[in-house]
Amino acid sequence: MTPSLTTLIPHTHLNREERRLHFYAKGENIPTGSQGVWRVCQGIVQLSTLYPNGEEGLLGWVGSGMCFSLWLTSLETYQAKALSDVYLIWYSIGEIENSPTLAKEILPQLTRRLRQVEGMLAIAGYRRVEERLRQLLLLLQQEIGQNVAEGTRIIVRLTHQDIANAINTSRVTVTRLLGQFKKKGVISFDSQRHLIIRHGKLSLCIPSSDFDPFQSNAS
Amino acid sequence: MTPSLTTLIPHTHLNREERRLHFYAKGENIPTGSQGVWRVCQGIVQLSTLYPNGEEGLLGWVGSGMCFSLWLTSLETYQAKALSDVYLIWYSIGEIENSPTLAKEILPQLTRRLRQVEGMLAIAGYRRVEERLRQLLLLLQQEIGQNVAEGTRIIVRLTHQDIANAINTSRVTVTRLLGQFKKKGVISFDSQRHLIIRHGKLSLCIPSSDFDPFQSNAS
Numbered sequence: 001m002t003p004s005l006t007t008l009i010p011h012t013h014l015n016r017e018e019r020r021l022h023f024y025a026k027g028e029n030i031p032t033g034s035q036g037v038w039r040v041c042q043g044i045v046q047l048s049t050l051y052p053n054g055e056e057g058l059l060g061w062v063g064s065g066m067c068f069s070l071w072l073t074s075l076e077t078y079q080a081k082a083l084s085d086v087y088l089i090w091y092s093i094g095e096i097e098n099s100p101t102l103a104k105e106i107l108p109q110l111t112r113r114l115r116q117v118e119g120m121l122a123i124a125g126y127r128r129v130e131e132r133l134r135q136l137l138l139l140l141q142q143e144i145g146q147n148v149a150e151g152t153r154i155i156v157r158l159t160h161q162d163i164a165n166a167i168n169t170s171r172v173t174v175t176r177l178l179g180q181f182k183k184k185g186v187i188s189f190d191s192q193r194h195l196i197i198r199h200g201k202l203s204l205c206i207p208s209s210d211f212d213p214f215q216s217n218a219s
Numbered sequence: 220m221t222p223s224l225t226t227l228i229p230h231t232h233l234n235r236e237e238r239r240l241h242f243y244a245k246g247e248n249i250p251t252g253s254q255g256v257w258r259v260c261q262g263i264v265q266l267s268t269l270y271p272n273g274e275e276g277l278l279g280w281v282g283s284g285m286c287f288s289l290w291l292t293s294l295e296t297y298q299a300k301a302l303s304d305v306y307l308i309w310y311s312i313g314e315i316e317n318s319p320t321l322a323k324e325i326l327p328q329l330t331r332r333l334r335q336v337e338g339m340l341a342i343a344g345y346r347r348v349e350e351r352l353r354q355l356l357l358l359l360q361q362e363i364g365q366n367v368a369e370g371t372r373i374i375v376r377l378t379h380q381d382i383a384n385a386i387n388t389s390r391v392t393v394t395r396l397l398g399q400f401k402k403k404g405v406i407s408f409d410s411q412r413h414l415i416i417r418h419g420k421l422s423l424c425i426p427s428s429d430f431d432p433f434q435s436n437a438s
Contacts, residue, residue, distance in 0.1 A: 049341045057344035059337055074334040074361075075341055096326070100319030107315070107322045110329045115293040117336045118278055122268045122294055124343035125276035125387050142293075168344050 022088045030080040034070035036092040037106070043086030044144055044156045048165065050077040058166035060116050061144050061156075066109050083156040116143055124168060132167040133177050134205045137187070141197050151198040153190065181205060241307045249299040253289035255311040256325070262305030263363055263375045267384065269296040277385035279335050280363050280375075285328050302375040335362055343387060351386040352396050353424045356406070360416050370417040372409060400424060 021041065024030050030038065030045060038045075040062050047059040047068055059075075061083070062068050070078055071093060096102055116139070123135040145152035160174040167174075181187045186201040240260065243249050249257065249264060257264075259281050266278040266287055278294075280302070281287050289297055290312060315321055335358070342354040364371035379393040386393075400406045405420040 049344075051344065053346075055344075057341055059340060072330055072333055074338050097323075100323040103323035103326045104316075104319040107326055107329065110326065110333060111291055114291055114329060114333045114336065117333065117340055119293050121278060121336055121340045121343065122276055124340065125268075125270065125274075125384075127272075165344075 019089060022090065024082040024086050024088070026082055026084050028082045030082060030086070030088070032068070032070045032078050032080050033090070036090055037067045037069040037071060037096065038080075038088045038090060039067050039106075039109070040064055041087040041089055043082060043084040045086055045088075046081045046083050046156075046162070048079045048081070049075045050079065056165045057168075058120075058162060060113070060120055061140075062113065063144060066113055067106060068113075072110075072113075083158075120166065123166075129167065129169045129173055130177060130205060132169070133163070133174070133181075134202055136163065136167050137181075137195075137197050137202060140195075145197070148190075148196065150188065151196050151201070154195040154197070157192065157194050238308060241309065243301040243305050243307070245301055245303050247301045249301060249305070249307070251287070251289045251297050251299050252309070255309055256286040256288040256290060256315065257299075257307045257309055258286050258325075258328070259283055260306040260308055262301060262303040264305055264307075265300045265302050265375075265381070267298045267300070268294045269298065275380075275384045276387075277339075277381060279332070279339055280359075281332065282363060285332055286325060287332075291329075291332075302377075339385065342385075348386065348388045348392055349396060349424060351388070352382070352393070352400075353421055355382065355386050356400075356414075356416050356421060359414075364416070367409075367415065369407065370415050370420070373414040373416070376411065376413050 022038075024043075032038075042064060045062045045068060047062065049057045049059060051057060056079075068080055091102065091106075096106060119139050120136075123132050123139065126132045126135060140154050140158075141152045144155050146155045147153075160178065161171045163178075164171045164174045178187065182189075184201070184204055186198055186205055188196045188198065190196055241257075243262075251257075261283060264281045264287060266281065268276045268278060270276060275298075278297075287299055310321065310325075315325060338358050339355075342351050342358065345351045345354060359373050359377075360371045363374050365374045366372075379397065380390045382397075383390045383393045397406065401408075403420070403423055405417055405423055407415045407417065409415055
């Protein structure tokens with residue numbers, strides 16, 4: 001069911017006649033315009049960049065209220081993929097620059113995204129891949145988690161490759177580590193293969209030492 | 220010489236009587252408050268996080284007009300160090316939230332910082348350390364570079380350890396690679412040991428392949 005603009009748009013100052021909701025189905029790539037920003041009204045969008053060797057580097061996830069666009073990045077290759085059905089609103093640069101009210105509304109959302117990206121950058125600096133995965137699960141829990149009886153359920157389904165692309169390792173390593181985490185009761189999967197992070201169990205996976213020489217970065 | 224408020228503060232709406240310039244000398248750590256943001260009026264501030272093993276992870280550099288504070292991060296350990304003499308202005312969260320004009324002014328600065336952090340996150344995903352260094356030099360050139368006759372001079376002096384902390388490698392590796400870059404004529408140093416990136420030479424260092432297995436991350 002298409003949500004109505006009234007339920008999705010929190011602010012009251014925009015002209016409802018002119019504003020249109022854009023829909024992208026789960027799995028679709030979203031064109032990342034450079035002359036404005038997309039604001040997510042509903043759903044989760046995954047952002048990534050492409051390396052010259054064809055590999056993908058994950059840059060984060062934007063959910064309800066958050067913004068993304070080529071204008072907000074300095075990267076030459078920038079991809080946005082709908083991880084669920086998403087509804088978006090487009091604001092042009094002019095609109096944002098000329099409306100202090102809109103700027104005031106977008107500011108906390110940019111702050112939220114800045115915190116996320118900085119969190120991911122800090123994760124990339126952990127030497128041990130186990131610790132990068134543990135830190136990523138903490139971040140996912142906070143960013144795109146939903147409380148359920150057993151713990152926190154990640155509201156979209158991430159592939160092992162997505163997780164590998166977020167923590168600079170291989171898919172095979174992610175599969176092996178998630179297997180270990182599952183064995184320890186740290187994570188589980190629901191019937192839709194969504195990851196569930198069990199209450200208070202992530203501390204069980206703290207590596208005994210993060211002092212390894214740089215060689216241990218390999219995995 | 221202390222710059223006057225009138226020359227440093229670009230916006231006209233603030234109350235000059237109440238607004239005070241804060242000075243931190245080169246090398247000093249700046250207290251990172253959580254109930255507002257620092258805005259840089261002059262100078263360069265280096266942001267970093269600390270890992271449990273005591274190592275430092277670099278998160279970027281903020282220059283004139285840009286903002287930083289604990290409020291803008293989700294990281295538990297957050298350090299700000301003056302890489303030159305710096306002058307700062309403090310804005311409380313309340314001020315920002317209540318002033319759409321201030322929000323409008325800060326918005327492009329947050330966008331600038333978001334672009335920088337995303338750029339650094341993308342750099343962290345390159346497998347080969349040579350390529351991470353090359354990409355970091357491109358970023359530094361853009362963020363804190365100054366045109367000089369031979370190329371772009373980085374306006375603050377970065378240690379090899381700073382560079383190592385920014386690209387997840389060891390100081391020894393950075394020293395070795397910078398030596399190679401210097402030999403190839405890609406970089407040089409001025410009398411104050413500031414890095415100069417020579418015009419159009421960074422393309423000389425593109426590694427022949429970025430296809431190496433993850434083991435090549437080690438260095």
